[in-house]
Amino acid sequence: MKSVKILLAAVLAISALHVAAESLEDRIKPAGSVCMAGDDCASGSMQVAASDGPRSGKDVYTSKCATCHATGAAGAPKLGDAAAWSPRIGKGIEVLYTSSIKGFNGMPAKGLCFDCSDDELKASVDYMVENSK
Numbered sequence: 001m002k003s004v005k006i007l008l009a010a011v012l013a014i015s016a017l018h019v020a021a022e023s024l025e026d027r028i029k030p031a032g033s034v035c036m037a038g039d040d041c042a043s044g045s046m047q048v049a050a051s052d053g054p055r056s057g058k059d060v061y062t063s064k065c066a067t068c069h070a071t072g073a074a075g076a077p078k079l080g081d082a083a084a085w086s087p088r089i090g091k092g093i094e095v096l097y098t099s100s101i102k103g104f105n106g107m108p109a110k111g112l113c114f115d116c117s118d119d120e121l122k123a124s125v126d127y128m129v130e131n132s133k
């Protein structure tokens with residue numbers, strides 16, 4: 001009877017170790033983001049933890065899109081510039097969503113936010129459009 005208990009304890013201990021090792025693996029996994037040198041995520045300063053759920057359009061805009069869309073770099077339509085945005089808005093929001101996901105001329109695919117979901121990209125497009133009318 002005693003040996004059964006010992007065996008049971010050993011099995012429990014092994015499975016506990018296994019669970020601990022698995023959760024450690026989860027914790028040390030990279031967040032699934034692609035970082036480029038000079039990118040916000042590379043410095044970690046503007047990084048938003050993936051576990052916080054979807055980022056708001058404003059968060060994505062501020063940390064990613066603003067690089068070009070706040071300054072007009074590379075001919076990007078600036079946030080708040082109604083004249084620059086109105087012909088784009090006229091194309092329809094779905095077209096703008098597609099441009100943000102797939103890219104459009106100087107506009108890089110995903111606006112360089114490689115860890116953004118389509119929904120996060122759409123939210124950031126909504127944010128820019130709403131603030132550029």
Ligand code: HEC
Pocket residue numbers: 060061064065066067068069073074075076077088091095096097099100104105106107108110111112113116121124125
């Ligand atoms: C590296 C610079 C850069 C970054 C970063 C960037 N954009 Fe752009 N974006 C551009 C440029 C340049 C254009 C204008 C392209 C054109 O009209 O030829 C543009 C245009 C757009 C348009 C209009 C597309 C159309 O069909 O008229 C949308 C929408 C857009 N960007 C969304 C985003 C979003 C959302 C982000 C952030 C997730 C983002 N951009 C980040 C450069 C950038």
